[in-house]
Amino acid sequence: MLQSFFVLPGQYEDLARDEVISISKSYDPKTKSSSESRLVILESKVSWKKIASRATFVRNSGNIVDTFDDISKIDPPIPKPLSFVCRTINLSSRKISTSLEKQVGGVLSRRWGSKVSLSNPHLTVYLIITDSEQYLGCADTKIEPKLPIKVIKHPHELDLKLSRCIVNLSQLKEGKTICDPFCGTGTILLQAESMEIKSIGIDFDPLMCSITRKNLAANQFKSKVINSSYNEIRNIKGTIDAIVTDLPYGIASRSxxxxxxxxxxxxxxxxxxxxxxxxxxxxxxxxxxxxAKKYEIYRHKSLTRVIAVR
Ligand SMILES: C[S@@+](CC[C@H](N)C(=O)[O-])C[C@H]1O[C@@H](n2cnc3c(N)ncnc32)[C@H](O)[C@@H]1O
Structure with a gap:
């Protein structure tokens, strides 16, 4: 089975890794994963493009096509591209020669007879160096998630990125339904629906419900919004597959x-x-x-958030 790779940022490493694995498991529960430093490698039926289009924190992604040691012997088992570029991603604790990209580029361009294009390559060949292995990764495009817009904001909203990440931790695919029983301005619903996951929002504050409806409408989204207490979940639990929410505290609790x-x-x-x-x-x-599996997100000295997944 094909292996895909995902390079994560230095911040929120555990969360970013588990988000990528969770997305893959929403489609292929038998996903196998390994990780080292900021690199996650998946063996999964899901394409890297699908995962990258949903993931919040991925920096670079693609397929792993080989490992390498002796540069002169590099010969990845892929069709030759019209043009390519080599990029080094050094995740190891050692210094890597600045000429590595040039050296590998020279070997590949002789082998393939393809041009090197720095600005608009048909293929990017990633030289991913960790302390235990040197991987060759390939990607024919760079995938960025398409985020929803938010026209009305509020001080107690959860940020868009974290909202997307927690929806992904619920391991749902398109067509499934999440419920956010404390939906506030609807950030979680917006992210869910942008990934074609249906969503139902509940909030006991009519103002919040109207803000959510406006935010949804600005994206032509159709999530249902119920003006009620979270107890409404008891009545709709048969129709939902997961609950993803940001609980009230401080002034947001008003309870x-x-x-x-x-x-x-x-x-x-x-x-x-x-x-x-x-x-x-x-x-x-x-x-x-x-x-539950827990992750801590430090915001400022009086607010550290916990994300818990059960
Ligand atoms: C932390 S905010 C949610 C923010 C939201 N994630 C966003 O991005 O806008 C919590 C929300 O819970 C609502 N709320 C508080 N107590 C509630 C209750 N008992 N039932 C339903 N909603 C409640 C508040 O009105 C508030 O909008």
Whole structure:
């Protein structure tokens, strides 16, 4: 099976790695993965382009076509491109010669008889160096996710990128349905629908519901928005595949119960079989989520967010 690679940024490494693996598992539950430093390698039926079009944090991606040691013997098992460029991605702890790209470019251009094009190549050959291996990766294009627009913002909104990442952690593919029972301005719904995942938003504040509807309409999206308390989940649980939400805290909670009690009550009504991805303020952890996989996102000295996946 083809291997694909994903180079991640230095920030949020665990989260970025698990996002890529989760996207692949939404389509191919038998996905195998390995990672080293900021490199994730997947063995999966899903194309790297599909994963890169959804992933939030990927810097570079493509197929792994070979490994290399002796530069003069490099001969990747792929059709020769009309033109190409070599790019080094050094993820190792050692210094790599600045002439590596030129040397490999020379070998490949003699082997293939293809031109090197720095500005508009038909193929980019990545020389990915880690402490344990040197990979040759290839990509015929660079894929960037197409993000939805947001016309109305609000101070307590979750940022667009983190919202996309948590939708991806729910491991759903197109046509499945998520519910965000504290939808606020609808950021999570926007990201879900931009990936053709259906979504239902709930918020007890009519103003928030109207903001969400406007944000959805600006993208011609059709997610349903219900003006109600999160308890509405009990009535729609049969129609949803996962719950992805950013729990209220501080002024966003505007509720008579304490933030911790709200988290506890909320988690207790979610059926155990449903995938649950929640974001909450560090310190509001509840026992029901003790076995969940957790990631911490530091924002400022009084706000560290926890993303928990159960
Ligand atoms: C942290 S904000 C969500 C922000 C949202 N992710 C966004 O990007 O705009 C929490 C939202 O939960 C809503 N909320 C608070 N308590 C609620 C409850 N008991 N039932 C439903 N919604 C509630 C608030 O009105 C607020 O819009």
């Amino acid at each position: 008579s119960v304490s933030p911790k009690k709200l988290v506890k009550d909320f988690v207790s009504i979610i059926p155990k079989r449903k995938k649950l991805v929640i974001v909450y303020k560090k310190g509001l952890d509840v026992e029901e989520m003790s076995k």
